[in-house]
Amino acid sequence: MTHDVPDRNTASRATDRPGDASPFALGLLLRQAHWRAAAVMGEALRPLGIELRHFAVLIVLVNRGPTVQRDLATATGSDKAGIMRVVDDLERKGLAVRRSVPGDRRVRAVEITPRGLELFDAAHVAAEPLAERLVAELGPGEPEKLKDLLTRFAYRADDNE
DSSP: OGGGSOOTTSOOOOOOSTTOOSTTHHHHHHHHHHHHHHHHHHHHHGGGTOOHHHHHHHHHHHHHSSEEHHHHHHHHTOOHHHHHHHHHHHHHTTSEEEEEETTEEEEEEEEEOHHHHHHHHHHHHHHHHHHHHHTTTSOTTHHHHHHHHHHHHHSOGGGGO
16 A cells, blocks of 8 residues: 555645644744743733833833834834834833934934833833743753753854854
8 A cells, every 4th residue: 555655755744733843843833932932921011011012122222222213123023114103102101202313304213211111121020920930841951941042043153244
């Protein structure tokens, strides 16, 4: 019976199940891990009145300082319309402001406010126990190992060249 023998010319089918041998398995696992982590971190941010998309912009502003919207869109994987909505939300909440860029009146940089910094710090405090819960099923040293592996995967050495 030839139909019992797998055809080596047929690609493995992605199943999105643990142990999947598909070439898509890693991407599917990363997607599932992202969804799980995003849900947990969203839970930490909800009482503070913001979402992950807002927090992603605050992270960029804390790390880079005042940043033009075009660069915020690139840094957060957003598009022009999406980043405008997020910045509008942050301005309405008093967490960020747009300021003119010297030398180019058409360009506006987004800057975090003192209130935005307070919320940023509060978010970290709120997220700590939830982050611990997220990795509670891992063994000793595994959360650090996972973070190291993901860092090396996400920020390949040749990306800096």
